[in-house]
Amino acid sequence: MQSPWAHFNQAMAFQREELIVWSGFSGSGKSALLNQVVIQGLLQGERFAICSLEMPSKVTLYRMVRQLTGEKCPSSETIRNTMKWLYDKLWMIDVVGKMKTERILEVQRYAFKRYHIRNFIIDSLTKCNIREDDYEAQKLFVDEICDFNHQYECTTHLVVHQRKPTGMNGRPDKFGARGSSAITDEASSVICVHRLKEEDENEVKTRKKPLGERMKDVFL
Numbered sequence: 001m002q003s004p005w006a007h008f009n010q011a012m013a014f015q016r017e018e019l020i021v022w023s024g025f026s027g028s029g030k031s032a033l034l035n036q037v038v039i040q041g042l043l044q045g046e047r048f049a050i051c052s053l054e055m056p057s058k059v060t061l062y063r064m065v066r067q068l069t070g071e072k073c074p075s076s077e078t079i080r081n082t083m084k085w086l087y088d089k090l091w092m093i094d095v096v097g098k099m100k101t102e103r104i105l106e107v108q109r110y111a112f113k114r115y116h117i118r119n120f121i122i123d124s125l126t127k128c129n130i131r132e133d134d135y136e137a138q139k140l141f142v143d144e145i146c147d148f149n150h151q152y153e154c155t156t157h158l159v160v161h162q163r164k165p166t167g168m169n170g171r172p173d174k175f176g177a178r179g180s181s182a183i184t185d186e187a188s189s190v191i192c193v194h195r196l197k198e199e200d201e202n203e204v205k206t207r208k209k210p211l212g213e214r215m216k217d218v219f220l
Contacts, residue, residue: 001013001014001040001041001044001046001119001155002014002040002044003036003037003040004036004037004039004040012189014037014041014155015155015188016118016149016153016154016155017149017150017153017154017155018149018155018156018188018189019142019145019146019149019155019156019158019186019187019188020155020156020157020158020187020188020189020190020191021157021158021159021160021177021183021184021187021189021190021191022034022157022158022159022160022191022193023159023160023161023162023172023174023176023177023184023190023191023192023193024161024162024172024192024193024194024195025161025162025164025165025172025194025195026161027195028172028193028194028195029193029195030123030159030193031052031054031055031060031123031159032063032067033193034121034123034157034159035060035063035064035067036067037157038050038064038090038119038121039064039067039068041119042086042089042090046089046118046119047088047089047090047091047115047116047117047118047119048089048090048091048117048119048120048121049090049091049092049093049107049108049111049117049119049120049121050090050091050092050093050120050121050123051093051095051099051104051107051120051121051122051123052092052093052121052123053095053096053097053098053099053122053123053124053127053128054096054123054124054126054127055096055123056094056096057092057093057094060092061083061086061092062079064086064090065078065079065082065083068082068085069082091111091115091117093107097127098127098128098129099127099128099129100128100129101128101129101130101137101141101144104122104128105144105145105148108120108148108154108156109148109152112152112154117154118152118153118154118155119154119155119156119157120154120155120156120157121156121157121159122145122156122157122158122159123159124158124159124160124161125138125141125158125159125160125161125178125179125183126161126178128141132178132179135179135180135181135182136180138179138180138182138183139180139182139183139186142158142180142182142183142186142187143182143186145158146186158183158187160177160178160179160183160184161177161178162176162177162178162192163176163177163178171192171194172192172193172194173192174190174192177190
């Protein structure tokens with residue numbers, strides 16, 4: 001499955017049996033980008049289940065309607081028509097707050113067997129009822145996700161927050177993901193999301209680099 005962004009697609013695509021980790025600081029736009037990835041997948045005939053534990057499902061759906069239609073304030077009719085289109089394509093696990101890892105995997109298995117859903121979003125690891133310092137439990141959960149992906153040929157996208165930056169201009173990276181190193185070690189890809197606060201000369205120079213060099217700078 002491809003993403004909505006042409007440059008991104010030259011670097012990678014989303015394959016079956018993969019764990020994709022999305023990481024970044026709070027407010028960097030991880031969920032918004034993931035919603036756009038979901039929309040692109042739906043347009044390609046994929047089915048998705050979203051477990052958005054940090055945000056009510058109705059808020060996630062409203063944001064996706066805005067992204068799908070390109071309208072800041074869609075009308076009631078537009079919302080109804082969009083929801084009809086989403087009806088047999090997108091499922092929401094309507095839980096806000098912590099959810100046990102066993103329950104998450106149980107719901108994913110049911111979603112695959114009952115509705116043949118093969119793409120899953122877990123947002124985020126912080127809400128998966130695992131202590132932040134319990135690295136062994138985090139590794140076990142990631143192992144179980146990978147086993148699930150291989151067994152049912154599915155793809156899971158897992159949001160993992162970053163540790164607080166050491167400086168004002170700190171950037172997220174693979175090694176800054178909060179929790180066990182096994183989370184990023186076992187992932188097929190780690191995508192770090194960073195929201196630019198202001199452009200400086202270095203950013204402009206980076207954008208002028210050839211595409212191949214830019215991709216090396218952006219993707220881990």
